[in-house]
Amino acid sequence: MNPRERVLKLFRKEPIDRVPCFSGMGNITETGINKLGYRFAGIHLDAKQMADTAATTYKLFGYECGVVPVDLCVEAEAMGCVINVYPQAEGILYPTIKEKLVHNEDEMNISLPPDIASRGRVPLLREAIRLLKADIGNDVAVGSYVLGPFTLAGQIMELNDLLKLSFKKADKVAKLLDVMADAIIIVAKEYEKAGVDYITVREMGATSDVLSPRVFKSLIMPPLQKVLKGISTYSVLHICGKTNDIVTFMMEAGPTAISVEQKNDVAESRKKLGADALIFGNFDPYNVLVSGSEELVRSSMRKCIDDGVSAVWPGCDIWPTVPPQNMFAMMDEIKNYGGKK
């Protein structure tokens, strides 16, 4: 069973030989970038560099997927925001939004740009996905990600205002989130056309550390459901933070699988959602994989498996400075320990 078959069978809930070890979020490594002679700031703007870099995590470490993009600004840029890729940065700085689209409450009534599929870097991403598929698509599943409607709204306007208005003017926010949902679906469809096997929806801003489960249900759920319904391929819903109170809602939103981070008690979530649910998670990608010892990496992998994850998967993007020996330790532990389970 090769990694691709393993991951696709997992999504279909068919029997597999062991838990897969993959991600739906960014997982490029500095080791990979350096091997290719690229610069971090450059790979966001070049389809070939992006695809080449994304393939190295599989090629160098046997990680069981290939994922593009690397940053979180594709949709906001296509909506009309200006991004900063920090072209001069020496180290690793992820692109951020430099200029928002909505500056105050009165400007919230926006409509969808007509040609969103051809704006910003959406065409570049299509090309990157095609290249990545052509390169390693027979061996691993190729994934991509989009933001959730609330998280995207937090990029196109001040998060501060969005949060307050979610309380004061829920109707206005709901309307904006619906436009966000439509934009996200269009982008996701383009990725599907380019051939992705699965799409992760990252609704990071709507964590229960920030919003009440009640607001999650009334305001976040409807556009999220719309997005997940609009995705035809396998989908994974990722939310950061302490998600135990909302895992049931997350499943009800309709993804193929849910993804949770280290603050989620997976054994508890497993009990709540049942044996059949696909739960991906949930090791700490920085404190374990980057700054932890090999032994901590191994014990964290075993804990994920013992807690009952369906796939071992990081709580967020893998930070590029991850030491190669920790990547090898992760894969080795999952093959050994995971194979016995």
Place this chain on the structure above:
Amino acid sequence: MADEARKKEIYEKLRNGVIQYDEDACREGAQEAVDAGLDANEAIFDGLVSGMEEVGRLFEAQEYFVPEILMCADALYAGLEILKPHCKQMDLGVKGSVVIGTVEGDVHDIGKNLVKMMFDVAGFTVYDLGRDVPLDKFVEEQLKTDSELVCLSAMMTTSMVGMPKVIEKIKEKNPNCMIMIGGAPTSKELADKWGADGYAEDASNALKEAIKMVAFLKKLRDEKLKK
């Protein structure tokens, strides 16, 4: 001078104004405090800050979430704006200035703003560098202002890793400067490892830490008044 009952009534108005995120009530209460000739510092601590302490408790109890806290903060500022010009310089033995900002690569500033608010309340001079701040700017600003405290915030793992560089540079030039780091991906272990003096992992924690600090100031002041 207003009598005790009137004073209590005004402080209660300020306190409830914050808790019920009612900016108008806070403005009115603050104006009444000024008109009645009440001590502005006392009105801030026993009214506004006391309300924010309750907000912190409601957040802990998961009755309030971040949107409510932000609205409460707006209400607090509405009152503070009116009271501040009437504040006597407080002699608490902890007067000071602080440099605060969100590190380069990160545009999230909610936690940072909540901490800043409590420093404002405590009468610190706050040098707010904003968000997405180049690392060297923290070092420069600390040197320029000779602040005894620097607060670095990051919400994303992807931007947090710039922190140790700033800490190292500041400590190298000014070993006595205290450094606090904050944001979701930070931890006590990282703070220790990087040589930071304190940390707060999220907005609620930051608020709690800042409230603790302000409550401590209040205690100092009360003790001073008793003497």
